[in-house]
Amino acid sequence: MLMMFKCKLSRFKLALLLIFLLALVLRLYHLNQVPPGFWFDESSFAYSAYSILKTGKDEFGQTLPVAFQAFGEYKMALYGYWLVPFITIFGLNVFSVRLASVVLSLLTMWGIWLVAKQIFKKESTAFWSAFSFAFMPAALQFNRIVYENNLTICLLVFGVYFFIKAVSQKKSLLTAGIFFSLSFYSHLLSRVVVLLILALLFWVYKKYFWPIKKLKTFVKPFQLIILGLILTPFLIYITKPQAWNRAQGTALWQDPGLIWRINSNRGNYQNQFLARVLHNKPLTYTQTFITNYLSHLTPKFWLFQGDPVQIYNTPGEGVILLTMLPFLCLGFCQLVKQKKPALVILGLLVISFIPAALTRFTPSLNRSFLLIIPVSLIIGLGIDFFWQKSSQRIWLKPALALAILAFLINICVYFQHYYVDLPKVYAYEWRRGLKPTLASLAKLKNNYQQVVVDQENINYISLLFFFQYPPSQVQDQAELVNIDEYGFGYIPQIDKYQFTRYMPDQLEDHTLYAGLCGDLKSKGTTLLEYNINQEKAFCLVEK
C-alpha cells in the first residue's frame, strides 16, 4: 500500500517535472528570434541594468534609483536590478535579458502550483493549474520578452501564497508582507492592485485577523520595522511628481474627449438642471470605467484577438487557447460551489481588470496581466474535474479523447501562430533586423563625422544596447527632449550620434543616415538595405 502511494507520488512528481521542462522549452525555443527584433522598452530596461552594473548609476546618472527615467515614463526599477545578474553572467545581449523573464515565469508557475495546492488541497488540481499556465498564450507572450509585469506577477503570486499559508503558520505573514512590499518597486499597477488584494485577503480570512487582538498575534514589532525599511524608499519616491507621470499620461480622467462629450451633450438641453443631472463628470467617469472594464470580458479579447497592441499579441490568439474555454467554464462552475478559496480566486480575477479599466487604452493585457493567476487556477480546476469525472464515467471517455485531440490540434495551430506567424506578421512592430542593421552601422561609423539615426524606427536606446555603449559616456549627455503628449521623449545627441523623429529632406556631407528606406533611399546612396518585411526595410544611406 505504501509502495503504491509512493509510486503514485513519484509519478506525479515526474509529470510535474515534465510540465516544467516543457514550459521551459516553450519559453527558450528561439528566444532570440521570436519575437523578432528587440522592442525599445526591452532595450531600455536592459541598458539601464547594464549601466547600473557598470557604474552603479542609470544612464541618466541617478544612483540606484527607485525608478528609471527611461523615455520619461519612469519605469519602476526592481525588474532592472533583477536583470543585473543575468547581464553579469551572459553579457549584454537579447538572450540574456529575455532569459531573466523566462526564469521569472518558471518561478511564477511554481508559485501557481503552490497556491493551487494551498487552496484546493489537491496535487492534481495544482498540476493542471501549472499545466494551463504553461500553455497559456497570454503568459507565453510576456514570459518571452523583457517586461516588468513578469516580476510583479511572480511577487504577487508568492505574496498570496504566503498570506494564505499564514493562516496556519503565523510567521509566513512577514514573508507575504515582504513580497507585497517589493512588488511596489516592480510596476505602477501594484499601487492599485496590492491594496485591493490585501483588502480581499483580509476580508476572506477575517476570522483569523479580526478583532484587532488576533492580528497582534501575527505581527511582531521587528517585523513591522523590516517592512517599514523596505517600504521607506518607495514612500519617499511617491511624494515626487514624476512618480505619477505615467499614471497621469494614461488615466481615463485625463481624456479630454470625455469633458468635451459632456459639454456637447449638455448643449442639447434648455433645462440646465436636467443637463447637469444626466451629463456630469462622476457619471461619465463611472460609465467609462464600466465600459473599459467590460471591454476585457469580450470573447474577442479572451479567445480571438487578445491585446489590440500588436507587440502584446499573437496573431489569431487571445488570452487563453480556444479549447480551454470549456474547462474555464467548468472550472468556474466548480469554483462557485466552493466557499472560501473560491472568493480569493474570483476576487483576484475581478481585481485584475481594475488597473486597466482606469486607463484610456482598453482592452489591455499588459495592465491586466494579474489575470494569469486566477485564470490558470480556474482552468486547472476545470481540467482536473473533467479528468476525474472521465475516469469514473465510461461515457465520458470519448469526450476526453475528443478533448485531447482538439487540444493537440489547437496547440499545433497555436505554435504555428506564435513561432512562425508572429515573427512574420509583426516583423515591423518588433523592428526585426535592428541587430544586423546596427552591426553594419558599427562597422561603417568610423568613416563619418556624424551619424543621424531615426528615433521612431531605430531609437537611441537600441543603439546604446547593441553597441554596448559605455554608460559613463552617456550619463554626461543624457537629457530627454521633445516630450510628446503621452510623456515620452528621447536623448537628441550622444557623441557623434544624432537622433531625430523626422529625417531631413536634404542630406549632408560626411554624415551617415540610418532609418527606413522609405524615408531615405531616394535622397542619397544606399550603403546597406535590410528587409523588415515585404513593405519596409532598414537603410544606411550617405549623400
Next chain:
Amino acid sequence: MKIKKTILALIIIVAALLRFYQLGQNPPSLYWDEVSLGYNAYSILKTGHDEHGQFLPLDRFVAFGDYKPPGYIYASVPFIALFGLNAFGVRFLSALAGSLTVLLTYFLVKELFSNSKFKTDVTELLALLSSFLLAISPWHIHMSRGAFEANLAMFFNTLALLFFFKGLKKGKFLICSSLSFMMAFYTFNSNRIISLLLVGVLAGLFWKKIWKRKKPAIVAIILAILLTIPSIKFLTSAEGGLRFKEVSIFNNLMPLKTSNQQIDWLGNTIWARLLFNRRLAYGWHFLSHFFDHFNPRYLFILGDRNPRFSTGDTGIFYVFEMPLLLAGLYQIFKNKDKKLWFLLIWWLAAMIPSSLAKETPHMLRTLSVVPAPQIISALGTQYLYNVFRKKKTVLLGFSLLVVFNLVYFFHSYWVHWPVEAASEWQYGYKQAILKAEILKPSYDQIIISDFYGRPYINVLFYTKYPPEKYWQTRQAKRDSFLLWHVNSFDKYLFGLDKLKQVEGKTLVLAEVDEAPEGCLDIDTINLPSGQPIIKLCEMNL
C-alpha cells in the same frame, strides 16, 4: 389570484403603451424595408397581386429583389385595410405581436415550470417577472416599434414553444406547435434555420415524452413537411441562395487566404494541410462571430452598431440585468432540470444563423432568442432576492440602479434618439414626396435623387399609387445580383443622371448638397435636428 391577474393586466398595458404610443412618429420615419412591406400588403389588399404583379405569392415576395418572406405582408393586410397605408398601419402588426409576446411569455413560463421544483406561487411570480422584463426590454421595445419581420417571427416562435410544452401534456397542441413553427419559417429568413434547429433540440431533449404522444407528433411532422413544399422550389433556386451568399461569412475569402498562406509557409506538407485546412479556418471564423454576441459592450453598454436598432447608450439588456442573468445561469447550472437547460440551449441555437453572417452581433437576426434571457433573468431575480432579502441597503441600491437605467433609456429613446437617428431612418422622403405630389400637375416630370436608395417605393407608398397603374408605366431592370432598379414610372424618374435624358419643366428632389446647378429653390425639408436634408427645386431643360 385576482391580484395576480391585475398585475398581469398592468404589465400588458405597460407593454402595449411602450409599443403603441406615438408608433407613427418614433422611430422618426419609415425605413425602405418597412415601406416595401407596407406597399406590398397594400397591393395585395387592392389587387391580390404583389408590387411586381405576381398573384398571391406563397414562397416569397420579390420586392427589391431581396426576396422577402410572405408572413409579415399577408398578416398586415387587415391592418392596412383598417388604418390605411401609413406608418402606424404598417407597424401596427409588429407592435401588436410584441405586446402579445409579453402575454405569451407569461403562459410559456407557467408551462415550463409547471412540473418543476418551484412551487405554484413561485412559478406565478417567475411568469410575471419574465413578462415584465420583456415588457420593458430595450431590445424588444426597439424591435416591436418598427415593422420588423423578425419580431413577428419571434412571436410565432414563442407561440410554437408554448404549444410544444402544452403538447407534451395534451398531444393535439403539438400540431398547433408545428403550425406556429412553420408560420415563423414563412415570416423571417433566420427563422427558417432557427425553427429547424429548435425542433431538433426539443426532439433531442424531450423525445421520451414525445414518444408517448406518437400520433399527434407524427401528424405534426407530416403537416410541417407538407407546409414546406410551397417554398422548396424557391429555397433550392439560385435566387434563394443569393441573399444568403451575400451576407454569409463563407463569402469572405480572408480565412481561405490565410490558411493557404500558412500551408505555404509550412512547405505544403500533409500535416500542414490537415491543420490549416480551410474548414477549420472557417470553423474558427464562425466561432468568433458566434461569440461576438456575448460582447458585454453589445449586451449591456452600447447595443447594436446599427443606429436604427439602438440609442447608442443602452445595450440590448439593461445594466441591472447583468447580475440577474448571471444568477439565472447559475440557477440553470445548479439544477439538472431539462426545461431549464432548454432555455440556455434555445439561446445558443437561435444565434447560429446570425453567426453565419458577416455583420455580428446582430439584434434583428438573433431576435428569436427572446424571451429566453428574460426568463433566465427572472430566475436570477428570484434567486438573488432570496439571498439578499434581509439586506435592505443592497435592495435599495439595486432599485435605484433599476430606476436610473429605466429613466436613462426612456429618456434617450424618446428625447434624443428620434432626433439623432432621423437620417438613419431615411427621414424626409415623406414630406418631400407629399409636397411633390401637390406640385405634380404643373410639371412635365419629377426627378428624385436616390441618395437614400430606392425612392420609387416611397413614392408608391406615400402617394398610395394604384398598383395596376404602376405595373403599366414602370421602367425597371434587374442587375447581376438580381436586384430590381426602377428607373421611372408615371411622371417620376429616379436618379439625378436622368437629368440629361429629359426635356421640359422638371421638378427635382435632391439631397441639399448634390442639388444640380441652376435649379430654382422651391422648398427645403429639414431633419428634426433642423439640418436641411432634401431640396425641392425647379429646372427648365
